[in-house]
Structures are given as C-alpha cells and as structure tokens.
Amino acid sequence: MSPKPMARPGGRSARVQASVHAAVRELEAEQGRAALTVPLVAARAGVTPSTIYRRWGDLQELLSDVAVERLRPDTEPADHGGLRADLTAWAEQFLDEMSSTAGRAYIRDALLGDPDGGNAGQCSAYAAAQVDLVLDRARERGENGAGGAPARDAVMDHVVAPIMYRILFRPEGLSAAYARELVERTLDGLPD
Amino acid sequence: MSPKPMARPGGRSARVQASVHAAVRELEAEQGRAALTVPLVAARAGVTPSTIYRRWGDLQELLSDVAVERLRPDTEPADHGGLRADLTAWAEQFLDEMSSTAGRAYIRDALLGDPDGGNAGQCSAYAAAQVDLVLDRARERGENGAGGAPARDAVMDHVVAPIMYRILFRPEGLSAAYARELVERTLDGLPD
C-alpha cells in the first residue's frame, strides 16, 4: 500500500502526493523527526493541513508511507559468484542498513501508522524479492551444495526474521558476525 | 522499563500509577482503543492531564507501559514430560496469544511508545524466561536427544523470532502448524 491506490491518479493528486512526501523528507532532515507536524508539513508542501488529514488521516500514516518508500531497496544484491557469498553479503548489508539509527526509525514508522498491515507487508515483500534474486541466481548457476538452495521462506524465517526481531526487541549488540552466523546455519543445518 | 523506576516509589505516586493504569484498561475495554485520550484517562483516574503528560510524556508511552504489563506471562509453561512436547506446546500457545487481535495490539503498543527500547526488551525477556524454564527442565531430566538441548538463543532466533516477524510483517496465514514446524526444525536440524 505504499503507492496508495488513488481513485484519481492524475496530475494534481500526484503532484500533491509528491510534494507532501518531499516536504516530509526535507523537514525530517532539517529539524528532525520529533519536530514534524501535519501543519508544518502542509505549509512546506504548499498544501492545506486538511488535505493531508483527508488523504492520510494521520501524521503517522503519512510517515509510514514515506518510511516504506525509504526502505525500498535501491540496488540489486551484488553477485559474488556463489550462493553462500551472495547471501552472506546481502544479509550483512541488510542488517547494517536496518539496524542503523535511520533504519530503525523507518521500520518503526512503517509499522506504526499501518492499520491494515499493508505497509509492513510491503517491507517484507521487498526483502523477499531481494532474497529471491539471490536464490534464483544460485539455481541458474546449478548450485547444489548440501541439498540445493534453501527455500525463500527458510531464509526469511532463519535469517531475516531473527535480524528484524533483534532490531526491534533486543537493540543491543548487533554485528555483521551475527548475520554471517545466521546464513551459515541456514545453509549448513538446512532444516528441510 | 515497564515498572518505571520511580525516584519516589511511595504512597501517592504508586496510587496515581495504579489508578492511571486501571483507567486505561477500563476505558479500553469499554470504549475501545481508538477512543483513548489523555484527558479521558486522566478524568477516569481522578488525576489531571498534566500529571500524565509529565510522568509518561505521551499517550503512546503510557499505552506502551500498560501493554508490556499485559504481555507478561501469567503462567509457567506446562510440563508435558519431554523437551519436544514442552517446547511445541509453548510455541503453539505463544503464537496463539500473540497473533490474536488483542495480542497484536499490545505488541504494537509496546513497540510504539518506547524511545529507548526498554519495553520491547522487556517483552523479549519475558519470552526468553519462558524458554529458559522449558530448557532447564529438559536439562534436569538429562535429555540429550540429538546433541543436547538447544541454546536459549537458538530458540529465540528460530522459533520466537519467525513467529513475531510474521505477526508484525506478514499478518496472513498463521497457524499452530507453523509453530510446530519451527520447533521441529530447531530440534532436528539443530544448527549449532
């Protein structure tokens, strides 16, 4: 639900959406998240507050939309020539980005103003798509170490989920080594 | 940070805290979460709004505190005579409680108004303590199936984390069978 289905996706609506999102990003960079306010964002975007309230309903839902956009991967997982190297590198980068101060804030915002869970689902879909790219590449290479490449959901359950759980619930002591261990155990133990 | 460290834990402060928490629970049951408001809670608790703002800073932080209290396990994991049965039963119950409508709401609230992550850490600590009880019992029995009982963190990473991840990010299609599978793979595959 990141690109919210607009009944009227044409010119003006699209312009308003773009300028409001831009205003959020600018003000967040300039004054910090805590200072954000619907009237403030509206003023910067050249829009009236009621427009934002009617379209997004809430500051948190607006921030959730913006956060999901920023969590969208902007690059494909790098190719290191093998499944293990690819997955390890991707997991390390994923943990690094997500556990940063900014990453945490975006995750929280994305989960926050998300009544139907659509934005959260989008986040998960982004990660799943990245994982799929890595796994597909391995299959194309014909890799069959230890019973073939793991299933997409196995990686989501045993690599992505633990990382996100620790970021959200155990904010201390996260390192690239942890991501490496998770990948190792998923590829070696290969449950299923 | 659920029992917030009070510089002055004595009589009046404790009474205020108790009556405010009680007011939140009552009003939530009567009028639903969406209707909650600091002035409303304050009135029910027989307190002025400024008291709540000064102590909790925010409605969300107050709700976060109350949510953590409600996420505290009120019973020890049942003893089914063996590690596998114990862990399976606990995981099924955990998933069931956490994925309910109420459970989801509490998890969200707990994560929400939680600047320092203290409340989220408390939630994780609750689950970890339950897992420890199950694992300790297995060790006392001298169980050594497939290399001994798994480490606490292995269960957190491969059973608890996937469950919480799906609850938060993939709200569709969660079942007791999923919890069972996670336990199976953790006990059998035994990565490390």
Add this chain to the structure above:
DNA sequence: TCGCTTAACGCAAAGGGATTGCTTTTACTC
C-alpha cells in the same frame, strides 16, 4: 473538443488535546 460528474483540494471556524509556569501537597531524609 466540449461539457458533465465527482473526486480531491482550499478555506475557515470551532472544538479540544498538548504544553507550561506557578502553587500546593506529600514522600523521603536527617
């Protein structure tokens, strides 16, 4: 291309939640 329909936006007012300085109460300490 022109007009029709209606979704989306602007405007403005009112209602109420959030914030804060000051006073008063009351735990804790000596």
Add this chain to the structure above:
DNA sequence: GAGTAAAAGCAATCCCTTTGCGTTAAGCGA
C-alpha cells in the same frame, strides 16, 4: 519533627485536529 525536593494540582495558552462548504480540476462519454 523539621527541611527538602519530587510529584501532583491548577489554569491559561497554543495550535493541532476536525468538519462543513465552496471551488478546482481530473476522468469520461458524446
């Protein structure tokens, strides 16, 4: 039992939120 300071009460102010109504403009069919 007196002193100190944290915590709660009080009250006024600010501005966010909400809502009704008029206006604009996107989508659509003739």
